[in-house]
Amino acid sequence: MTGKLFVIGTGPGNPDQMTPEALRAVEASSEFFGYFPYIDRLNLRPDQIKVASDNREELNRAQAALTRATAGVNVCVVSGGDPGVFAMAAAVCEAIDAGPEEWKTVDLVVVPGVTAMLAVAARIGAPLGHDFCAISLSDNLKPWEIIEKRLRMVCEAGLVIALYNPISKARPWQLGKAFEILRETLPAETPVIFGRAAGRPDERMLVMPLGQAEADRADMATCVVIGSPETRVIARPGLPDLVYTPRFLRDVSR
Amino acid sequence: MTGKLFVIGTGPGNPDQMTPEALRAVEASSEFFGYFPYIDRLNLRPDQIKVASDNREELNRAQAALTRATAGVNVCVVSGGDPGVFAMAAAVCEAIDAGPEEWKTVDLVVVPGVTAMLAVAARIGAPLGHDFCAISLSDNLKPWEIIEKRLRMVCEAGLVIALYNPISKARPWQLGKAFEILRETLPAETPVIFGRAAGRPDERMLVMPLGQAEADRADMATCVVIGSPETRVIARPGLPDLVYTPRFLRDVSR
Incomplete structure (x- = not known):
């Protein structure tokens, strides 16, 4: 046995x-x-x-x-x-x-x-509150061309995107390139969450607009979540911003 | 306070x-x-x-x-x-x-x-082992046309698809229509997992090829996972089949 x-x-x-x-x-x-x-x-x-x-x-x-x-x-x-x-x-x-x-x-x-994206999402609000995808940015196990194609399609489909394995010493340029690709389709103000070590003592959560997102804000312990055009930021007095994607999708994207 | x-x-x-x-x-x-x-x-x-x-x-x-x-x-x-x-x-x-x-x-x-898709995936092997998405099939909160568009795009992008809210009394036809759409692009032998009540006493896991998938196998407690063309089934003697999506993507889809 x-x-x-x-x-x-x-x-x-x-x-x-x-x-x-x-x-x-x-x-x-x-x-x-x-x-x-x-x-x-x-x-x-x-x-x-x-x-x-x-x-x-x-x-x-x-x-x-x-x-x-x-x-x-x-x-x-x-x-x-x-x-x-x-x-x-x-x-x-x-x-x-x-x-x-x-x-x-x-x-x-x-x-x-x-999984990391759920822990990151919880710390920041509810960015995965509507349709979303999880994509590994590592081109060790698949061709970079496939990753580019997938990013373009999920972005056009309007999904929130969680990027796993965004960056490493051996893969320094891929996340920056991914941001470039996403900027072609998504509005510059789309929120990007750099969620590092969620729930651990060395946790660091950072939100910035896609137009200003820089790859060097991420490391190997980071899960990067990119909002959809529906994703919203709530400013709160004396508290960190909340980021969420509404459950409701208005009928404007047809 | x-x-x-x-x-x-x-x-x-x-x-x-x-x-x-x-x-x-x-x-x-x-x-x-x-x-x-x-x-x-x-x-x-x-x-x-x-x-x-x-x-x-x-x-x-x-x-x-x-x-x-x-x-x-x-x-x-x-x-x-x-x-x-x-x-x-x-x-x-x-x-x-x-x-x-x-x-x-x-x-x-x-x-x-x-979340449900992770529990279902664990019971059946590792169908979410590579890039995947989660889409709610409920058209209460978004137009059905958007759902169709998203299904077509994520399918073409090669993602594994987890469908939440696949069916209810008020939404009886949407899952069948989703299978029809996916059959236009995905091979008939693509594995479909009906994961009901994962981890609970009334759990029921069912795997069938997309070509034969029927909506009435799902209910409100079911998360439906549809493989990508890479997803594989392992037959095991005396044990349920395993379904998994390899971490590696061969360079054939270009």
């Missing part, structure tokens, strides 16, 4: 945003596979083994976890946020799909979590 | 998928405003007051909660799933935006949660 293979999300990093279901999966597991900052969020017992790995090694990590689960060990693959959004659940499925037949028999349990 | 106004999400309904942060907001609140099935998910104390209302009364409910918070009461507005996704956080912001100036001074705290 195989062990269980849990794939969990820790949420954005605030322990209060991790679900009891994810905590129980942690308690039930013996070995932990993940990017080390995510594993470090867990309070593991001395008998629980950490197998930390680097950011880019998702497939190897998934294969290592499947090998151990097949050997009968209860293992936990750890993602930040939600494991199904640009994270480890897909990597585990890829490994199962291409791997030995016995990996298909592993008892896989994916545990959902609070 | 005003009271706090929490806007929380209970998650999809399984108490294990509600965050400690949301539970603490419940403990700190005296009056609860929400659609009654969501309020019923909470274990309230005898001194905590329920102000339940019907599904369609979001704006009235938000205004009532703001009035009480302005009077100094700690109130909690309750959504299912995540409060920022087609739910009460936007309604509260709309009420603040259009309401009396003093509502802008209310201490608003939005608490994120696990």
